[in-house]
Amino acid sequence: xxxxxxxxxxxxxxLYLCLMPCALCFLITQAVHANDEYDPFVFDSQMGDDAxxxxxxxxxxLPIEFNSAxxxxxxxxxxxxxxxxxxxxxxxxxxxxxxxTLFFKTKSLYSPRKKxxxxxxxxxxxxxxxxxxxxxxxxxxxADLEKCIxxxxxxxxxxxxxxxxxxxxxxxxxxxIYFTSNATDNVVWRVVYKNDVNKLEGSAEKFADQRDKKIMxxxxxxxxxxxxxxxxxxxxxxxxxxxxxxxxxxxGMLDLTDQGMMxxxxxxxxxDARENFRAKPYAF
Numbered sequence: 001x002x003x004x005x006x007x008x009x010x011x012x013x014x015l016y017l018c019l020m021p022c023a024l025c026f027l028i029t030q031a032v033h034a035n036d037e038y039d040p041f042v043f044d045s046q047m048g049d050d051a052x053x054x055x056x057x058x059x060x061x062l063p064i065e066f067n068s069a070x071x072x073x074x075x076x077x078x079x080x081x082x083x084x085x086x087x088x089x090x091x092x093x094x095x096x097x098x099x100x101t102l103f104f105k106t107k108s109l110y111s112p113r114k115k116x117x118x119x120x121x122x123x124x125x126x127x128x129x130x131x132x133x134x135x136x137x138x139x140x141x142x143a144d145l146e147k148c149i150x151x152x153x154x155x156x157x158x159x160x161x162x163x164x165x166x167x168x169x170x171x172x173x174x175x176x177i178y179f180t181s182n183a184t185d186n187v188v189w190r191v192v193y194k195n196d197v198n199k200l201e202g203s204a205e206k207f208a209d210q211r212d213k214k215i216m217x218x219x220x221x222x223x224x225x226x227x228x229x230x231x232x233x234x235x236x237x238x239x240x241x242x243x244x245x246x247x248x249x250x251x252g253m254l255d256l257t258d259q260g261m262m263x264x265x266x267x268x269x270x271x272d273a274r275e276n277f278r279a280k281p282y283a284f
Contacts, residue, residue, distance in 0.1 A: 061121040066259050071237050077230035082238040082245035087191040088175050092258045094188045110166040119163040122153045123181050125273035157182050172196050180265035189261040198251035
């Protein structure tokens with residue numbers, strides 16, 4: 001019995017020594033990941049460069065259509081300081097990190113939508129560059145080519161958060177925030193707010209009456225926050241140049257933009273990508 005007791009004591013001690021490092025590793029891992037709670041886009045080295053958390057995704061950026069229609073100041077009106085206007089606390093020129101903190105790390109009326117809240121992308125000109133470089137490495141299978149492009153883009157700081165989508169579940173309101181690339185500091189250039197005030201729920205007279213009242217309440221809220229429009233009946237302009245900061249109101253929608261900021265970003269990416277295109281070392 002004495003020998004058996006000694007044996008089991010040694011066994012327990014051995015198991016303790018074996019399991020202790022594992023327990024420590026688990027606690028350290030939990031502590032590390034606790035700090036990642038609000039990181040919307042974490043690459044996992046074990047899963048590959050294109051692994052990320054559920055609320056983020058990667059997408060090819062779509063062409064941006066600029067509105068160059070002329071705008072003019074109403075008589076007896078002054079240009080507005082649109083740069084000081086906000087939608088849900090978001091201003092033009094606001095860095096992505098500040099917006100991320102506002103909606104991921106603090107309480108707000110809005111929260112990131114449950115799926116693909118953040119959309120990351122690579123500027124088109126740089127994507128073409130990286131596509132060429134990867135194909136020079138004999139990588140031609142579409143899935144492998146895309147992985148090569150994203151890996152190179154991430155390492156060079158070319159992969160950036162281009163969109164953040166927010167929702168307010170209790171009212172059905174949404175806010176879409178658009179950012180420039182890292183070439184121009186990844187800042188807000190457009191904010192689009194939408195609600196359902198213009199939605200007609202049915203053909204009965206009561207629904208039309210309710211919609212009209214919702215629209216009136218919405219417009220009154222807009223006027224209370226931003227003051228009367230200074231260009232036509234629905235625009236707040238900071239100059240007579242449509243590429244300067246501007247706010248436009250629609251039935252159930254607000255569009256805060258600085259087209260000039262995005263145009264400058266696109267031009268810089270085009271220029272930088274052209275200068276850094278890694279052509280073959282031709283010799284003649």
